[in-house]
Amino acid sequence: MGTSNMETSLSMTRKMTKQNGTHQMKKFRYSIIESIGKEVFFNCVSLGVLNVPSSVKTIGDYAFYNCKVLAEINFDSDTQIQKIGNYAFSACNGITVLDLGRCNYLYEVGEYAFSNCAKLEDLILPYNVVEIEGQTYYLKVLKDAFLGCTS
Helix, strand or coil, X not given: CCHHHHHHHHHHHHHHCEECCEXXXXXXXXXXXXXXXXXXXXXXXXXXXXXXXXXXXXXXXXXXXXXXXXXXXXXXXCCCCCEXXXXXXXXXXXXXXXXXXXXXXXXXXXXXXXXXXXXXXXXXXXXXCCEECCCCCCXXXXXXXXXXXXX
């Protein structure tokens, strides 16, 4: 399935469940997804756990912006994620720990990707991230952001 088709189907799901300016989603099934597109789950107030399949290579700008109850993000052990877009998880206030340590192909984290995540205390990045754009994470003090770094 092509990326644009998946983005379209995700958008249609979101539109069908929109109520009072927010999005209600209880369950989402996927097959092979290579990209989670821009604003796909923007302001989705009922998404609490996100399991990112290994086939996902990019997470678009604002993809999960303001998902206030999102508390857990899990990446498959053989994840292919390469890029997390600008504001992708911004204002996701339920996240306390985000371990991206096994995302061995992740090389870029966009601007403000984890900004305004009020409870985020631990952000673990893999050694291979070569670009962390400005203001990726602000308004908090990172405790273990670069855990395992040797230089």
